[in-house]
Amino acid sequence: MNNLFYCNRVKVRNKGRIDAPFRLSSRDTTIGRCFSFCPEEGVLPSGACQNVEVIFCSHTLGTFTEDLLLTVTGRPQPLTVTFRCVVPAIVVETPVLNFQRCFLDHRYEQKVQLTNTGPLPACYGVLDQEYEESPSLLIGSSTPTGMIRPHSSEEFPVFLLAKAVGLYASLCLAASSHPRSWEVCALWSVNHCFCPMGV
Structure with a gap:
C-alpha cells in the first residue's frame, strides 16, 4: 500500500x-x-x-x-x-459468501454487511484483486467504495463470475479506513461452478 x-x-x-x-x-x-x-x-x-x-x-x-x-x-x-x-472499529457481519452452484459465464451477486461500532466515520473499499493471465474466477463489486457513519451499518454488493468448471474457495479483500488509518479485512467466497449438460 x-x-x-x-x-x-x-x-x-x-x-x-x-x-x-x-x-x-x-x-x-x-x-x-x-x-x-x-x-x-x-x-x-x-x-x-x-x-x-x-x-x-x-x-x-x-x-x-x-x-x-x-x-x-x-x-x-x-x-x-x-x-x-486511531483505527475505526469495523466488524464484517458477512465473512463468508456462499454462492453454491453457479453456471459458467453467469454473473452472481451477494451483499456484504459492514458495521462501524466506533464513534468516528469510516470509509471502505474493495481492493483490486490479483489475477493470473487466464483467471478461472472473477470477483469484484459494482460499488467498491462507500462511507459508514458512526454506530451504523452499510451493505455493498460483491459479484462472482466463473470462467472454468470447478469448486472454488476464493478470498476477496476489502479495506476499511478512517482518513488517518487503513485496515484490511477478508471475505471468503465459496462456490461450485458447473457446465449444464446439453440435450
Whole structure:
C-alpha cells in the first residue's frame, strides 16, 4: 500500500509582550520521523498567531500517539502537541459468501454487511484483486467504495463470475479506513461452478 499524506494545522499564539522565535519538531522515533512541518520555525510577534501545517506520511497501520515539540526561545521546557491516530472499529457481519452452484459465464451477486461500532466515520473499499493471465474466477463489486457513519451499518454488493468448471474457495479483500488509518479485512467466497449438460 502506498504512503498516504495527511495534513493538519496547529495554531500558535504569542501571548507575551516580546517577539517569540519558535520551532516545531518531532521526536526521533519510527512514527516521529513521519512528520514534517511548514514552516518548521519562525518568529511570532507579540499578540500574533500563526497556523503551522503538520504533514504526516506513513505506511504503518495501527493506533498510536505521538507528542510533537514546540520549542520557544527563552522557555526552559518545550510545549507538547499530541497527535493521535486511531483505527475505526469495523466488524464484517458477512465473512463468508456462499454462492453454491453457479453456471459458467453467469454473473452472481451477494451483499456484504459492514458495521462501524466506533464513534468516528469510516470509509471502505474493495481492493483490486490479483489475477493470473487466464483467471478461472472473477470477483469484484459494482460499488467498491462507500462511507459508514458512526454506530451504523452499510451493505455493498460483491459479484462472482466463473470462467472454468470447478469448486472454488476464493478470498476477496476489502479495506476499511478512517482518513488517518487503513485496515484490511477478508471475505471468503465459496462456490461450485458447473457446465449444464446439453440435450
